[in-house]
Amino acid sequence: MPTPPSTQAWKALADYRRVMDQAHLRDMFRDDPRRFERFSLRLGPILYDYSKQRIDTRCMELLFSLAREMDLEGKIQAMYSGARINRTEDRSVLHIALRNRSNRPIEVDGQDVMPGVNAVLDQMREFTARVRSGEWTGSTGRQITDVVNIGIGGSDLGPRMAAKALAAYGQPGLSCHFVSNIDPTHLHQCLHALDPETTLFVIASKTFTTQETMTNARSARKWLTDELGEKADVARHFVAVSTNEPKVREFGIDPKNMFRFWDWVGGRYSVWSAIGLPLALLIGMDRFEDFLLGAHMVDEHFQTAELEENVPAIMGLLAVWYSSFLGAESQAVLPYDQYLEDFPAYLQQGEMESNGKRITMDGEVVDYPTGPIIWGEPGTNGQHAFFQLLHQGTRLVPCDFIAFARSLNPIGEHHEILLANFFAQTEALMRGKTEAEAKEELKAQGLDQEQVERLVRHKTFPGNRPSSSIVVEELTPYTLGALMALYEHKIFVQGAVWNINSFDQMGVELGKQLAKAILPELQSPGSVSAHDNSTNGLINAWKALAGPR
Ligand code: G6Q
Secondary structure (H helix, E strand, C coil), X not given: CCCHHXXXXXXXXXXXXXXXXXXXXXXXHHHCCCHHHHCEEEECCEEXXXXXXXXXXXXXXXXXXXXXXXXXXXXXXXXXXXXXXXXXXXXXXXXXHHCCCCCCCCEECCEECHHHHHHHHHHHHHHHHHHHHCCCECCCCCECCEEEXXXXXXXXXXXXXXXXXXXXXXXCCCEEEEECCCCHHHHHHHHCCCCHHHEEEEEECCCCCCHHHHHHHHHHHXXXXXXXXXXXXXXXXXXXXXXXXXXXXXXXXXXXXXXXXXXXXXXXXXXXXHHHHHHHHHHCHHHHXXXXXXXXXXXXXXXXXXXXXXXXXXXXXXXXXXXXXXXXXXXXXXXXXXXXCCHHHXXXXXXXXXXXXXXXXXXXXXXXXXXXXXXXXXXXXXXXXXXXXXXXXXXXXXXXXXXXXXXXXXXXXXXXXXXXXXXXXXXXXXXXXXXXXXXXXXXXXXXXXXXXXXXXXXXXXXCCCCEEEEEECXXXXXXXXXXXXXXXXXXXXXXXXXXXXXXXCXXXXXHHHHHHHHHHHHHCCCCCCCCCHHHHHHHHHHHHHHCCC
């Protein structure tokens, strides 16, 4: 594989950047009345508009050439065919199999994975139906009213975000809660309001060894047995989602109540597997399968559409353009929908854990920037906070604006006001306000010449600030699944072009090792001296503050 900077297209893009630096989006819209038609696509219920990005036809052609030189199309087919593209962990990457509603065989080591995927979906269907109907009860015979997912990272963010996003489709009388943090406050906040007789815990951990999850799970089990005493039947209140059956048994969960998944499902791509169980309990299995179907529709598109018509390919290539050529350090994701409150945090993991890498597939240190920092908040809240920096700051922050055409909770004119803001923001970022326009405005307000001169620069907006707009018909399980899959494949595209492995997470594993080494030192008396001066100082100061162990 060539290094990205050694390709023809990379060199041409590095040159073309100078052309684009001279261009202003306002002028590009003036010169091309069909810019929206040229640079927007429809994909089922989704409209993707990238006409307010700093690109033109030539720039897109070069980005597509770059993708081809880095064999994006070949890499897509490799993923779909079950090749071990996660080379550092020697694993296939097959979240697409989890939502393969066509049921077309997908093989790993000559074995079709689909029968196993379908068997777990059947198991989830049976279990969720029993819990939702009240047939499955707690140990005192009462119906389950609260599901508590205990998991962290990929075993938390996806189902938590999706359960919040699809709360409108939930079963009345059944609530989902998510405990991830080892901070005891998180478990306390969740459990203090719950009744153990009607609470079901889902222990979600691919490895079933993650310190936070296992500690929270043991404390939850203790809470249950302390509260219910002799009546406690742990098997009726605990189920597991994992790849590690021996550890699940060891914890005391009946393997009949274990939902499997496989090492070819990465944590941050696992919501489509049984890690989605809390979501399936909340919205029911038919809707969970709609969620899978939405993602599958995007999977089919990603695999078959020409790059020029391929939404995730374009999303990923634009991210490469901004990170590697235009010097953008971050990208904002701005859902104009309260249900998507956790979407930026979910994407933060997806993008930053996947593409926060500095070593290529060939083991070389990269000499170009890779994955950007992802951040964001729902609109319109962000407008009253950090949007100032987007409009007038010194940094380039490409933004994704996401909105739904219809509200699930229409009240008066709220939704129109929300969308008026959505459209106005992308327009203002793109157009800006010239000094002449600002002057006119100030004069019209009756300010004298001196006041106008003093204020005009502060009131000027440079514009040319790029954004994409993603407008979706309505928030449903299907459209949420589709939206999430778009971003998953966008992440893949960037990794393919940068020639990095988007599917390992050595940095996360480092964190898991480090804390384990220090814990015994915190739990034994005496001062520590094995670390650097700062770490020794901090640990010893903590020991003094916290009191005797
Ligand atoms: C995701 C990461 C990481 C992982 C958590 C939880 O891709 O690998 O976020 O999901 O560390 O791991 P377990 O599911 O094994 O507990």
